[in-house]
Amino acid sequence: MISFDLTPIELLFFNALALIVAACLFAPLFRRLGLGTILGYLAAGLAVQLVMAESFGEHPEELLHFAEFGVVLFLFVIGLELKPGELWAMRADIFGLGLAQMLACGAVLAGVATLLGLAPGAAAVVGLGLALSSTALVMQVLDERRERGSPHGRKAFSILLFQDLAIVPLLLMVAFLAPTETELDLGRSFARTGLALAAILILVLVGRYLLDPMFRRLARTGMQELMTAGALGVVIAAAMLMDLVGMSYAMGAFIAGVMLAESTYRHEVEANIEPFRGLFLGLFFMAVGLSLDLDAVRANWLMILAGAPVAMALKGLTIYGLARAFRIPHPTAARIALALPQHGEFGFVLFSAAASSAALPPSEAATLIAIVTVSMALSPLVSRLEALIVPTAAKETIDETYDDAGGRTLVIGFGRFGQIVSQALFADGIATTILDNDALRVREAARFGFRVHFGDGGRRDVLRAAGADRADVIAVCVDDERVADHIVDLAKAEFGQAKLIVRSYDRRHSIRLIEAGVDGCVRETVESALLFGHRVLVALGTDEQAAARTIDDVRTRDADRLRQQVAGDIRSGMDRLHVAPVVPEPLPNPGTEHRD
Numbered sequence: 133m134i135s136f137d138l139t140p141i142e143l144l145f146f147n148a149l150a151l152i153v154a155a156c157l158f159a160p161l162f163r164r165l166g167l168g169t170i171l172g173y174l175a176a177g178l179a180v181q182l183v184m185a186e187s188f189g190e191h192p193e194e195l196l197h198f199a200e201f202g203v204v205l206f207l208f209v210i211g212l213e214l215k216p217g218e219l220w221a222m223r224a225d226i227f228g229l230g231l232a233q234m235l236a237c238g239a240v241l242a243g244v245a246t247l248l249g250l251a252p253g254a255a256a257v258v259g260l261g262l263a264l265s266s267t268a269l270v271m272q273v274l275d276e277r278r279e280r281g282s283p284h285g286r287k288a289f290s291i292l293l294f295q296d297l298a299i300v301p302l303l304l305m306v307a308f309l310a311p312t313e314t315e316l317d318l319g320r321s322f323a324r325t326g327l328a329l330a331a332i333l334i335l336v337l338v339g340r341y342l343l344d345p346m347f348r349r350l351a352r353t354g355m356q357e358l359m360t361a362g363a364l365g366v367v368i369a370a371a372m373l374m375d376l377v378g379m380s381y382a383m384g385a386f387i388a389g390v391m392l393a394e395s396t397y398r399h400e401v402e403a404n405i406e407p408f409r410g411l412f413l414g415l416f417f418m419a420v421g422l423s424l425d426l427d428a429v430r431a432n433w434l435m436i437l438a439g440a441p442v443a444m445a446l447k448g449l450t451i452y453g454l455a456r457a458f459r460i461p462h463p464t465a466a467r468i469a470l471a472l473p474q475h476g477e478f479g480f481v482l483f484s485a486a487a488s489s490a491a492l493p494p495s496e497a498a499t500l501i502a503i504v505t506v507s508m509a510l511s512p513l514v515s516r517l518e519a520l521i522v523p524t525a526a527k528e529t530i531d532e533t534y535d536d537a538g539g540r541t542l543v544i545g546f547g548r549f550g551q552i553v554s555q556a557l558f559a560d561g562i563a564t565t566i567l568d569n570d571a572l573r574v575r576e577a578a579r580f581g582f583r584v585h586f587g588d589g590g591r592r593d594v595l596r597a598a599g600a601d602r603a604d605v606i607a608v609c610v611d612d613e614r615v616a617d618h619i620v621d622l623a624k625a626e627f628g629q630a631k632l633i634v635r636s637y638d639r640r641h642s643i644r645l646i647e648a649g650v651d652g653c654v655r656e657t658v659e660s661a662l663l664f665g666h667r668v669l670v671a672l673g674t675d676e677q678a679a680a681r682t683i684d685d686v687r688t689r690d691a692d693r694l695r696q697q698v699a700g701d702i703r704s705g706m707d708r709l710h711v712a713p714v715v716p717e718p719l720p721n722p723g724t725e726h727r728d
Contacts, residue, residue, distance in 0.1 A: 151418055154180050159414065169276070170269055171512045173414050177421025204371045204385040205409040206268055207296075210289075211389020212402050219390055222290050229287060229458055230294025233472075237263035237450050241443060250496075257486050258500060260302055262443055264476035266508055267292045268416060273515060274471070284467035287460065291451075291472060296386070299478060306486050327377040332387060335370055339391020347397040356706055359397075360404040366392075367405070403703060417508075420477070424505045428498040435499060440506040444514065448473035463522045470518055474511035475504040530571050530586040534597040537585055539563035542603040542630070544589035544619060546573060546582070549635055549656060550609035554582075567598050590618050592626055606630045611656070613637040620648055639694065639702075646698050662687055686710070 154176035162172030242259025250258060270288055271280065279285040343366065350362045367385050374384030392398055429436055448469040455465035480501055487497035541557055543550055546568040557564045566584045568574055577584040587594040589610065600606060606627065608619050616634055623632055631651040636642040638655060645653040662683050669679040693705030 150180055150184060151176070151415065155414055155418060169414075170272055170417055171509060173417035174421040174509045177418035178424060179421075180418070181422045181424065181426070204367060204412075205405055206271060206413050208367045208370075208385035208389040209402060209405060209409055210271060211386040211391075212393055212398055216390055216393065222286065222293075225287055225290035226294050226297075229454070230291045230297075232454055232458070233291050233451060234260065234263050234295065234298055236454050237447050240446055240450050244443075244446065254486075254492050254496075257306060257482070257491055260298075260305070261479045261482045261486075261500065262447070262475050262504075264295050264298075264478050264482075265292060265472040266474050266476040266511070267296065268413060268477060269474060269508055269511055270471050272413065273512065282467075284464045284471065287455070287464065287468050288471045291468075293386075295476065295478070302482055303485060306482065306491050328374075331373050331377045331384075335373065335384065335387045336391065339388060343388075343392055344395045344397070347395065347401070351397065351400075356404075356703065359400060363401045363404045364408065400706075406702065416477075420505055420508060425498050425502055428495075428502050431495075432499045432502070436502050436506055439499075440503045440510060443475070443503065444473040444507050444510065447475075448514075466521045467518065470515055470521065473514055474507040477504075477508075479504040530574060532586045534585060534587075534599075536583070537565045537597065538599045538602060539565040540603060541565070541605045541607060542567065542595075542598055542600050543607045543609060544568075545609035545611065545635070546570075546577060546584050547609070547611055549611065550607075553607055553609055565599050565603070567594070590615055590622065592622060595622065595627065600627045600630065603627070603630045606632055608632065608634040610635065611637075613641045616641075617644070617648070620645065620650060624649060639697070642694060643698050643702075646694075658690065 155173060158176035158179065159169045159172035162175065163169050238256070238260040240259070241262045242255040245255035245258040246252060270292060274280045274282075274285045274288065280289065347359070347362060350358045366388050370384035370388035372384070374387075392401060395401070451472055452465050452469035455468050456462070460468070483492060483497040483500045483504075486492040487494045492500075539562070541562055541564045543554055543557070543564055543566045546554070546566050550566070550568070554564060554566060566577075566582070567587050567589050568577075568584050569586065569588045571586055574584045574586045585598055587598060589595060589608070595601075600623065606623050608616050608623075610616050610619070613636070616636070620632060620634060623630065633652040633654075634645050634650050636645055636653045636655050642653050642655055665686070666679050666683045669682060670676060674682070689708040689710070693708040696705035696708070
């Protein structure tokens, strides 16, 4: 291990640099290997611990508590995207499926702990503690796979939300089971439960009546840094309030986010929080790897390496059986089970509290914390079992010869977007080759007289056969940004003679494509939204020409903002946005006009 004789300030900067370097090395590597960035961050933290544990002192787990701010910000952003009405609509899943998952998984895992010789009370703590899943990890994976709004994503989120609500009752249970408990201790635990309910009510009232006026005043200052500071202040205040009454920081941030979900400043607040969320969430997973008790792992390595996968398997099977009992279809039930088998970050808090109150022996608590950490590291690998458990139907293929391929333009993707693009090309008499990897779409297109070649636009040999090496323009019209990025990289490397025009998913994707050097990109909804806005203005009585000038202004501002974002970051160019109705300047008084 490496250690240096540095001043406290120098040591702080050195530690920060070490974590940044490790993250930059491991996260991209693991993502390229298909293992996910989360596992990369965990590996980065573990590597830093192995190389320079002494530099972080005797209590590296303190970094974990600081890094939990990433989970707090993550839950705040999730709350921003959930209106109170949507949350109310999920109540059956939260208090039905969520409660059932906690009780069922807790009972199964507590039964195993009892068989291993633990007392019933300690076994209950172990079972319910291991029944918790990692909100940060699961939601991050769902976000990376764009599955948060899917049926299994919403069910998984409901379960995770109930688990966060269960924090106070679980701590209360630990107080009950403590051998040194007193009536005063129990009275305080019950009082804390009442305070938790009061704190939730306070957050709801503050969010309902105070937050929107506060952000309105901050917006009027025109100082972007104050909007960012205000957003962070709301998150921190809500998190601290919930922590003071014994609940989780994340729950407070989530409630604050939900209260702002219907605010007119929601999108701006989210944009301000986003850079901090990603940074701190990565730091959280690195802190998990950094705080892993390697001594406990060495002393109980066999139990940990066997216990983590066994506990995950039991938990996953229980969740699957429970989901099927709730009449959830097999594919969705299996995906929920594969998303939630790991144990959660709150297990660190629960098992530490149980050890400090003597409800669990310290050695067993350390072993359980190591099992939780190992399960989080294994979780990204478990999701790869989905292809085996939920087999997807084999895609239909078509034998393709490409004998008639050779148009000046190669259009990749013949969905709704690509079909309209092809109309402009055909109308101008341009020879065009169209490529799509959906056999059904190719056959349907043939019924309407279109010649669409079947093939995967992400393969070099298919592109070459379709005439990409002879095309003047390659138009990438696919609706998956990752696929589009892959095609762009391939075309830039192999078919440099062709200009690249690419359909982008959103503003961030456009920035990435411009940085990659494409010749042009268009966000898939921007022009249709501008046309829609034009028609709304006309419907409100605006003159056609005036409406057209307004839309041209919006289009110009949007293009200017995009250029500034490419040169700066996602927050650049905010002054080009209209965030409030434009107030016309008053006409000058004729009597006060200056004459030349």
